[in-house]
Amino acid sequence: MKKTLKQLRIPFVAILLFVGTVAFTPSERYFEIAKNLDIFATLFKEVNTYYVDEVHPSGLIKTGIDAMLASLDPYTNYIPEDEIEDYRTMTTGQYGGIGAVIGKRNEKTLVLMPYEGYPANKAGLQIGDEILEIDDLPVADKSSGEVSKLLKGQANTTLNLKVKRYGVAQPLNISITREKIKIDNVPYYGMVNNDVGYFRLSDFTSDASREVKKAVTELKAKGAKKLIFDLRDNPGGLLSEAVNISNIFIEKDAEVVSTKGKVTEWNKTYRALNPSVDTDIPLVVLTSSRSASASEIVSGVIQDYDRGVLVGERTYGKGLVQATRPLTYNSQLKITTAKYYIPSGRCIQAIDYSHRDEDGSVSTIPDSLRVAFKTKNGRTVYDGGGILPDIEVEEREYSPITMTLVNKGLLFDYATEYASKHKTIASAKEFAISDQEYNEFVKWLTNKDYDYSTxxxxxxxxxxxxxxxxxxxxxxxxxxxxxxxxxxHDKNKDLQKNKDEIKEALEQEIVSRYYLQRGSVEASFDDDEDILAALDILNNPDKFAKLLSN
Structure with a gap:
């Protein structure tokens, strides 16, 4: 199914708006700042002294700060000291923990995916295990976030889990030693067929470019003559990594991106600083409506230089740069400092936060105001609305019954039961449910609650x-x-009418029990519409070349 820093002078965090301000002389501006800060301070003292109920200073101030910053854009945020660790995890991909995704399903805390080679996987934790206790502390009434915090901690410390596993009568006690977890930016790379390699980039945290370079190099060593680069749902991240990843496919010294903001001395043009890995291999980049920020820089660079064909959906449209600024008491401000411009000269920012309507809402930039630019080969591209792919593939819309089976966790539960009864299955690419097995699944659903409306x-x-x-x-x-x-609607008729798509979803769920994340990706190759479209283009050199010509 289709479905998310390093330092220059300032640590750039994500690609995100420049907000215009009313013109003041310096002295007028300083007076306005001082006056309003004085008003705020005296107001807060009065509220703290006289408000009928007890107020919590930190919470009240944070509410005020958040409301103020929300009037600018969604990406300018205050990060108090107690949230710094979570922020570092988000921007570096590193934390101390067990290396597993957990979540709530029907009031149960379940293991959704243990990462291969990490502590949870090595200790034997399985998809579908229900976590009952962490170090003797029951977790039934705790949220997923609270459970996640209990699982995290210093590397080399040990925690004990009590888990309930399907098919096992008594709860299991599993001891796990936490490690320093570094979530891979490239969670998967492999061969789709004999000559087409595929790799997925899910984030732009540190080392993303190194991981992409490794994936490309090893895929070519395995015989890849063409590549599919999956940027779908990638929310972005480090600007420096976007530059270095673009560099893998374009010539040294080529312009990648430039930034322009209020502080002119921070404006900069970023170029490819290293020799490329491959500037000729046929390349298709997959994008979705949730591909944002750094993802749009990379896909935009590929398009502007006519280096590859973009397939999928129009990207999110976030042409903004952010930086972090240190504040007192170990807090930080993440602030939008500039817009970015890709090689054709276009900025793909789709939402105009600097001009709000009277009700405070913001609008997308109208088509009438979008400006045309040219790629290296003279193809016309436009600013102000994300990156429009060369081949558009609409996101697949699943039937209500399929979505209900997924959202109710019924596919998940059946896959867990299936794995307990079948010790091995075929490879992820070859596994398929027979008609008889599908009928067994339909029978299993008989007494399950999954009502829905068409x-x-x-x-x-x-x-x-x-x-x-x-x-x-x-x-x-x-x-x-x-x-x-x-x-x-008749459930039984719907189960047969939508049999193919339900089988696809169930097959991916079952495969994940045996081959984890890698298996889920490989099981999707034969029915992922974007990948099938990419293969069609890569297998037709004339069509590929025509798409990139003027």
Missing amino acids: RVESNLKELEENAKKEKYFDGIKEQLSQLQTQIS
Whole structure:
């Protein structure tokens, strides 16, 4: 299924807006700042002294700061001291822990994915295990975030889990020694077929470019003559890593991105500083509507230099740069400092935060104001709306019954049961559920609760409500009743009508029990519409070349 720092002079964190301000002389500006800070301080003292209930100074101030920054853009944030560690985890991908994703399903805290080679995996923790206790502390009433904090800690410290495993009568006690966890930016790379390599980049934390370079080099060593570079759902990250990853595919000294903001001495043009790894291998980049920030720099560079073909959805449109600034008491400010411009000269920022409507809302930049630019080969591209791929593939829309089976955790639960009864399966690329096995799944669903409404049923209900409001209901009541009878969904019919997509989702879920994250990716190769579109282009050299020509 389709579905997310280093230091220059300032540590750039993510690619994100420049907000204009009213023109003041320096002396006027300093007076306005001092006056309003004095008003805020005296107001806070009065509230703290006279408000009827007890107030908590830190929380109250943070609320005020957050509200103030929210009027600028969503990416300018205050980070208090007690949240610094979580912020470092987000920006570096490193933390002390067990290396597993956990989550809540039906009020249970379950292991959703242990990372291969990390402590949880090495200790034998499995997908579907229910965590009951952590160091004798019950976790039934705790949120996923609270459980996650209990699992994290200093490297080389030990924690004991009590877990319930499907098919095992008594709870298991599992001892795990925490390690320093570095989440891979490239969670998977491998061969789709004999000559096409594939790699996925999920983040732009430190070492992302090293991981991409390793993936490209090893895929070529395995025989890859063409590459698929998956940037879907990648939220971005370090600007420096975006520059270095772009450098892998373009010539040394080529311009990658430039930044422009209020502080002109911080404006800079970033170029490829190293020899490229490969400037010729046919390349397809996959994008989605959730590909943002640094992802858009890399995909934009590939498009602007006509280095490869972009396939998928229009990207998010975040053409902004942020930096962190130190504050007192070990807190920090993450602040938008500039816009970025890719080699064609375009800025792909899609939302204009500097001009808010009277109600405080913001709007996307209208098509009429978007400006045309040219790629290296003279193709026309536009600013102000993300990166538009060369081949658009709409995100697949799954049926209500499939989404309900996923959201209710029924595919997850059945895969766990399946794995307990089948010790081995075929390879991830070859595994498939037989018709008989699918019928067993349908039978298993018989006593499960998974009611849902189809889109037609929802539309009919809305029509009925509007008819009642507008006094038409009595006149069309009989017709609506007949229509309701005709379209009323039948679960068994829906299970057969949507059999293929349900089987695909179930196969990926089952494969993950045996081959973890790697298996989930490989199981998707034969039905991922973006990958199939990429293969079609890569296997047609004339079509590939035509897409990149003027």
